[in-house]
Amino acid sequence: MSGFAQNTFNGLVSGAFYALLALGLAVIFGMLRVVNFAHGAFYMLGAFGAYVLLSEAGVPFWAALVIMPVGLGLLGMALERAVIHRLTKLDPLYNFLLTFGLTLILQDLVKLRYGVQSSPYETPSLLSGSVDFGLFDFPTYRVFILGFAVLLCVAVWWVLTRTRIGMVVRAATERPDLTRAFGIDVGRWVTPVFGFGIGLAGLAGVLAAPMRAVNPLMGADLIIVVFAVVVIGGLGSIFGSVAAGFGIGLVQAWGEAYLSNFPLVSQTIVFVVMAGVLLWRPAGLFGREEAPA
C-alpha cells in the first residue's frame, strides 16, 4: 500500500512538470496557432539559468524562481516580436523549422559554454529533508513542487475563467477572427501570452533543477512526452493539457512500477495511450474540432 502511494505521488510530481509545460504550450497554441517545439529548450534554460545564477553569482533558488521565469518570459516576448509572429501566415512546416531550429541553437549555445555533463543543483535548505505522512514519507522538495504546481494551475485557471483578460484569451483561442469582429484587438494579446507560456516553461525548469540532472538536453528528453500530453489533452485545450499532464505522470509512474517486467511496455505506455486516445477521439480528450471564423 505504501509502495502504491509512493508511486502515485511520484507520478503526480512528474505530472506537475508535464502540466506546467503543456499548459504553456496550450495557451501559446491557442492564441498563436504555433506549436512551440522550442518549449523544452526554455525549460532547460530555466534550470540552467538557476544553476548558473547559483554557481557563478550565488543567487539562491528562491530568487531564481522569480528571475528566470520573468527573464525568459521577456526573452520569449522579444522572440515572438522578432520571428515567431511571422509564422502566422506561413505553412505550418515553417513553424516546425523555426521553433526546432531555435531549440538547436539554444541547446548548442549552452553546450558550447558548459559542455554536456550534468551539473548538480542543491535543494534549497528550507525544503531539504522529508515530510512524514504516517505510513510513508516523501522528500519535502517534491511535496513543495506538487503543491506549487497545483496552486499555479489553479491560479491560471482562475485568471482564465474569472477575469476579463481570461475571457478574451478564451474567446481569441477558440475563434480568433470572430473575436476580432467583436472589437477585440487579438493581436495585442499575442505577445504577452507567448511570453507567459515561455515563463511557465522557465519556471518548470527552475523547479526541476534540484531534482533532475541539469544539462543542455534535459528539455529535449522531456518535451517528447509533453507533446504526447498535449495531444492527449487536446491541442489548445487548457484544462485538457493540465489534466492529461497529471494523468500521464501517473500512467508513467504506475507503468514503471508495475510493468517493470515488460520494459517495452512501460517505456512506450505514454505513446500507446496517445494512440488509443487519438483512435477514440481524434481531437484529444478535451479538444474540439476547429470551428470556422
Add this chain to the structure above:
Amino acid sequence: MLRIENLSAFYGEAQVLRDVSLEVCAGEVVTLVGRNGAGKSTLLRCVMGLHPGQRGAVELDGRDITRLPAHKRARLGLGWVPDDRGSYATLTVTENLTLPPTVGPDPWSLERVYEAFPALYTRRDSAATMLSGGEQQMLALARVLRMGARLLLCDEPTEGLSPLLVQQVGDLLREAKRHGVTVLLVEQNLHFATGVADRHYLLAEGRVAEAMDNSEVRSRERELLAYLGI
C-alpha cells in the same frame, strides 16, 4: 451610412464579387438576396473586414474603412451576426454577451437583454453552445444590441429557425430599426425579407443584378423564388 464602391473579392484565383457598388442609408434595413454562392456572405465579410482578398472601397459615414482591421470597424459600430451564430463554446452565455465592448450611443444593458430573452437568463451560466439553435440566434442578435452597434451585419439570421422564432427575429430587427439601428441582412426567406426590410439587392454571380423595393419583390415573388431555387 454604408457605401460600397466597386468591391471585388477573391478566394485565391476565384473571383466571387465583381465590382459591387451599393449603399445603405442610416436607419434602413436592406437585404441581400441571391442563390447560394452568389457572394452574399463574402460581401458581409468584406464589410466586416474579415475577407483578406478584396479590391474596391468600403465607406462608413463617409470615412474610408477599407484598410481598417476588423476590431477597429467593430469599434466604429459594426455588429457582426455570423451565419453560424458565432457562439463560443468556452464562454458562458453571459460572457458571450459581454465579450464585445460597448461601441454605440444606445447599448442594451444586460438586464434589458435578459428581460427580453428569459430563455437566455435561465441558461446564463451554461456554455453558449449548449443552447438550442434558436436560442443561439437570439444570443447572436442580443450580443450586437448589447454592444450598441449602429450597423448590424446579419448573415441569414432566420436559417433553420421555426416560424415562431423567425417572427421573433423579425420583431427584434424591427425594434432595432425603430431605435435607429441600420441593418444589412443576407436573407433567403423573401417573405421575411419584405416584412423587415426597406430595400433589397439581388446578387447574381458576384454582381448586383437588381435593386428592388418591397412591392417589386412581392409582385415578382414567384419568379424570384424560382430563380433562387427555393
